[in-house]
Amino acid sequence: MLNVYLFQILNGLGLGMIYFLISVGLTLIFGLLNFVNFAHGAFFLLGSYLCYTTVTLTGNFWLSLLLAPLAVGLLAWLLERSLIRRIYHLPHTFQILVTLGIALIIQEVSIMLWGPVGKSVPTPELLRGIVRLGHFAYPQYRLFLIGFAALVAVALWLLLERTRFGALVRAGSESTETVSLLGTNIFRLFSITFALGVALAGLAGVLSAPLRGANPFLGPEILGVAFVVVVIGGMGSFGGALAAGLMVGVVQSLMASLWPQGSSLMIYAAMAVVILLRPYGLFGRA
Amino acid sequence: MLEVDDIHSYYDKSHVLEGVSLHVEAGELVTLLGRNGAGKTTTLKSIVGLVPPRQGAVRFEGRVINGQEPFRIARQGVALVPEHRGIFGLLSVEENLKIAARRRSRWQLADIYRLFPRLEERRRNGGNALSGGEQQMLAIARALINDPRILLLDEPTEGLAPVIVDEIVRILKDIRGLGLPVLLVEQNLRVCEQLADRHYVLEQGRVVYHGSAQAFRDDPAIRDRFLALSA
Ligand SMILES: Nc1ncnc2c1ncn2[C@@H]1O[C@H](COP(=O)(O)OP(=O)(O)OP(=O)(O)O)[C@@H](O)[C@H]1O
Ligand SMILES: [Mg+2]
Numbered sequence: 001m002l003n004v005y006l007f008q009i010l011n012g013l014g015l016g017m018i019y020f021l022i023s024v025g026l027t028l029i030f031g032l033l034n035f036v037n038f039a040h041g042a043f044f045l046l047g048s049y050l051c052y053t054t055v056t057l058t059g060n061f062w063l064s065l066l067l068a069p070l071a072v073g074l075l076a077w078l079l080e081r082s083l084i085r086r087i088y089h090l091p092h093t094f095q096i097l098v099t100l101g102i103a104l105i106i107q108e109v110s111i112m113l114w115g116p117v118g119k120s121v122p123t124p125e126l127l128r129g130i131v132r133l134g135h136f137a138y139p140q141y142r143l144f145l146i147g148f149a150a151l152v153a154v155a156l157w158l159l160l161e162r163t164r165f166g167a168l169v170r171a172g173s174e175s176t177e178t179v180s181l182l183g184t185n186i187f188r189l190f191s192i193t194f195a196l197g198v199a200l201a202g203l204a205g206v207l208s209a210p211l212r213g214a215n216p217f218l219g220p221e222i223l224g225v226a227f228v229v230v231v232i233g234g235m236g237s238f239g240g241a242l243a244a245g246l247m248v249g250v251v252q253s254l255m256a257s258l259w260p261q262g263s264s265l266m267i268y269a270a271m272a273v274v275i276l277l278r279p280y281g282l283f284g285r286a
Numbered sequence: 287m288l289e290v291d292d293i294h295s296y297y298d299k300s301h302v303l304e305g306v307s308l309h310v311e312a313g314e315l316v317t318l319l320g321r322n323g324a325g326k327t328t329t330l331k332s333i334v335g336l337v338p339p340r341q342g343a344v345r346f347e348g349r350v351i352n353g354q355e356p357f358r359i360a361r362q363g364v365a366l367v368p369e370h371r372g373i374f375g376l377l378s379v380e381e382n383l384k385i386a387a388r389r390r391s392r393w394q395l396a397d398i399y400r401l402f403p404r405l406e407e408r409r410r411n412g413g414n415a416l417s418g419g420e421q422q423m424l425a426i427a428r429a430l431i432n433d434p435r436i437l438l439l440d441e442p443t444e445g446l447a448p449v450i451v452d453e454i455v456r457i458l459k460d461i462r463g464l465g466l467p468v469l470l471v472e473q474n475l476r477v478c479e480q481l482a483d484r485h486y487v488l489e490q491g492r493v494v495y496h497g498s499a500q501a502f503r504d505d506p507a508i509r510d511r512f513l514a515l516s517a
Binding site (some may be wrong): 087167168170171174175177178179180181183184185186187220 | 368
């Protein structure tokens with residue numbers, strides 16, 4: 001019986017790390033650019049589909065782990081240079097309209113290219129087995145997912161906290177004007193941060209593909225969860241995205257075995273409680 | 287060196303600078319005086335590109351710089367220490383300096399710490415843990431490490447205790463001693479008179495007086511008028 005819970009908690013941690021990856025990109029973009037990206041879920045979706053196509057063509061999941069986030073990031077970079085940077089100064093409602101439009105285009109184009117029915121992606125060969133710990137058995141891929149996402153989280157943390165680029169991103173979320181007065185090309189900083197945040201969504205899409213496949217309706221669902229995570233954790237907070245991502249993942253996963261219908265209800269209720277008690281989220285600042 | 291030539295600047299439709307001209311030569315410390323709302327901050331913002339003038343020109347070392355992005359103007363060596371200091375509260379003191387550091391700057395981190403030992407003591411502290419005086423020192427230090435060829439300072443002694451003001455004055459004297467030209471906006475006349483080679487007085491977006499430190503000191507009429515205005 002205990003093993004069932006352990007199993008669900010581990011599943012929840014894996015799910016939570018995927019939620020973290022997608023939310024941290026969203027929150028990074030919001031923190032620096034004060035930009036609300038409703039296309040974030042669609043980029044996740046694109047990551048999953050690119051993983052599917054790479055695996056179908058080459059049979060190599062690892063290649064897709066490298067290429068798909070790069071391709072999604074590149075697309076984001078191009079979009080930022082051509083369109084997104086023109087709407088930073090507009091109110092959030094306009095940003096939502098524009099990015100929702102982008103999300104719909106990506107979703108419809110995905111349906112045109114890959115069909116309306118979801119595609120499943122095989123687990124990479126290397127990780128098809130299970131890991132045994134006494135009586136307890138757990139799929140290798142899911143363990144890999146937790147470990148790999150944790151590595152990405154550490155790398156990202158080091159990037160943000162220990163490099164000049166990271167310091168500029170943090171400084172920029174306080175005042176972009178002052179950063180530009182120090183001679184930093186703020187436009188380039190914006191483009192890179194947007195592309196990085198979106199590439200993380202693409203990476204999350206790749207990692208989730210062997211578990212959930214690629215399905216055109218994943219985009220809106222994952223966008224909803226990502227916003228819940230960001231609101232619970234606090235806009236612009238790395239630690240908040242991690243803590244809230246894991247929390248939402250574990251709660252969802254436990255609920256799936258206890259009360260499946262209430263799973264979504266539960267996380268939205270949690271978000272409502274957090275907003276009431278701490279309007280800026282668990283780790284947020286006013 | 288720096289030449290502001292008949293600039294007109296606006297906030298939306300409100301016409302704030304109505305033809306300001308001034309210049310700062312190599313090695314000079316020049317002050318820009320004037321009562322609240324006269325347009326001093328706007329003049330500095332116009333020079334660094336935050337409020338691009340709609341008419342007139344700003345030239346630095348012979349090149350026209352108005353119309354360029356603020357970061358490009360900054361890269362040419364025009365450094366503004368803004369009115370509220372612009373310290374990043376969530377970054378440590380050292381991070382505040384490091385994001386501004388340039389390899390070819392005459393001031394490297396070690397030089398800055400020699401000039402401002404207090405900042406070295408507090409290097410691991412967050413920017414928002416600093417006192418007002420420390421923040422002002424950090425703001426000046428950060429401008430220096432950014433390799434300026436001219437320094438624009440907006441009311442660096444505002445809100446500081448007299449002892450700290452003296453400390454800032456000492457630092458500004460050092461900077462002038464190094465030959466770095468300074469354009470200083472200041473309300474504290476005592477500070478200005480200790481430092482300046484020349485003064486400009488701004489009123490309602492126009493330069494209404496311009497003279498050497500000596501002439502300014504010797505001309506009680508102008509002084510009274512200015513003092514009366516700023517009282
Ligand atoms: N962001 C802004 N938007 C609209 N008007 C502004 C803005 N900033 C300043 N002004 C107006 O422009 C005029 C000049 O302001 P400025 O800040 O340049 O004055 P100042 O000489 O620096 O005054 P102070 O001594 O109070 O700092 C004032 O009338 C002010 O109300
Ligand atoms: Mg001012």
